[in-house]
Amino acid sequence: MSDLAISRESSEYKKGIQAGISIGIGYFPIALTFGLLAKTSGLSIYETVLMSLIVFAGASQYISLSLIAYGTGIFEIILTTFIVNIRHFLMSTSLNEKVEEDHLLNKLIYSFGITDETFSVVATKEGTAATGYLFGVISVSYSSWVVFSGLGHLIGASLPKTLQESMGVALYAMFIGLLVPSMKKSVKVVFLAILGAIFNSIFTMGHFMAQGWAIVTATLLSAIIIETAEVIKMRNRSVHHED
Amino acid sequence: MKTEIVWMILGMGLVTYIPRMIPFVLFKGKELPPFIQGVLKNVPYATLGALIFPAILFIQKEDIWYGVLGAAAAFIVAFLGANVIVVVLGSIAVLSLYSYLM
Numbered sequence: 001m002s003d004l005a006i007s008r009e010s011s012e013y014k015k016g017i018q019a020g021i022s023i024g025i026g027y028f029p030i031a032l033t034f035g036l037l038a039k040t041s042g043l044s045i046y047e048t049v050l051m052s053l054i055v056f057a058g059a060s061q062y063i064s065l066s067l068i069a070y071g072t073g074i075f076e077i078i079l080t081t082f083i084v085n086i087r088h089f090l091m092s093t094s095l096n097e098k099v100e101e102d103h104l105l106n107k108l109i110y111s112f113g114i115t116d117e118t119f120s121v122v123a124t125k126e127g128t129a130a131t132g133y134l135f136g137v138i139s140v141s142y143s144s145w146v147v148f149s150g151l152g153h154l155i156g157a158s159l160p161k162t163l164q165e166s167m168g169v170a171l172y173a174m175f176i177g178l179l180v181p182s183m184k185k186s187v188k189v190v191f192l193a194i195l196g197a198i199f200n201s202i203f204t205m206g207h208f209m210a211q212g213w214a215i216v217t218a219t220l221l222s223a224i225i226i227e228t229a230e231v232i233k234m235r236n237r238s239v240h241h242e243d
Numbered sequence: 244m245k246t247e248i249v250w251m252i253l254g255m256g257l258v259t260y261i262p263r264m265i266p267f268v269l270f271k272g273k274e275l276p277p278f279i280q281g282v283l284k285n286v287p288y289a290t291l292g293a294l295i296f297p298a299i300l301f302i303q304k305e306d307i308w309y310g311v312l313g314a315a316a317a318f319i320v321a322f323l324g325a326n327v328i329v330v331v332l333g334s335i336a337v338l339s340l341y342s343y344l345m
Contacts, residue, residue, distance in 0.1 A: 200293035
């Protein structure tokens with residue numbers, strides 16, 4: 001029996017690795033550039049790799065580099081990091097409904113690996129997400145992020161400009177690739193995505209709030225509005241049936 | 244390594260880890276009111292919309308059409324039912340070709 005459980009976990013792990021490959025590809029140019037910028041900001045290769053190992057959150061790591069360059073204090077850099085990454089709270093809360101029951105220790109470990117990208121891959125998977133699957137997705141993503149951050153610092157150059165730019169589309173293409181199959185199946189998903197996109201565009205381009213808050217607010221607003229609309233629709237339908 | 248930088252990295256790591264970890268430890272899941280559960284199920288799709296727009300339009304700062312083309316390529320390949328990796332590689336290929344021709 002335990003053999004069976006182990007082989008199921010390992011096949012889930014393999015599925016996770018396969019699903020994580022797009023993230024691995026997408027992180028490659030971003031991590032490489034991060035390593036390069038970290039070098040020009042005066043971080044040593046150890047500090048660069050340590051940051052990718054411990055923080056594992058692209059946007060905030062980039063921001064910290066520009067703040068270091070401005071000579072911003074440590075406390076403000078940490079506070080900014082917190083604000084930029086607060087959106088993961090919402091993602092973890094949503095994902096918590098989808099993962100299978102497991103030991104606290106496993107949850108403590110894999111929760112470290114929740115990024116915009118790992119969240120998107122796991123959340124759009126059909127059915128529940130096994131722990132092995134989460135570990136698979138996260139291990140590819142994390143390795144790519146850490147290794148290529150170090151490599152970027154080491155070689156001290158980014159990719160040729162045209163390749164760098166065209167690879168910049170990778171993560172967005174992945175998000176679209178994850179979203180479209182669900183859009184084809186459900187009108188609700190179409191409305192959710194469009195509303196999320198519109199609110200976030202208004203918030204970020206209108207400079208109403210910092211980027212971290214814009215995504216959280218846009219997501220929550222859209223999710224609540226659509227859910228409320230659905231509840232009202234259901235209620236009306238049942239009222240009609242009673243007539 | 245400079246001690247100051249190491250402390251900064253540790254602090255950044257801590258404030259990033261806490262919001263990621265708290266929901267898994269604090270909430271049991273599947274026990275929240277149905278409305279909240281519904282909202283949480285909606286979150287991934289609204290997030291994806293917000294993660295894609297408007298950022299994809301600015302992947303190349305001088306040329307907004309670059310992002311539009313990348314988004315269109317990804318959407319078409321995905322709509323035809325291709326695997327996510329094919330969507331990623333396909334849009335990279337389309338944009339490489341576009342840069343090459345321009």
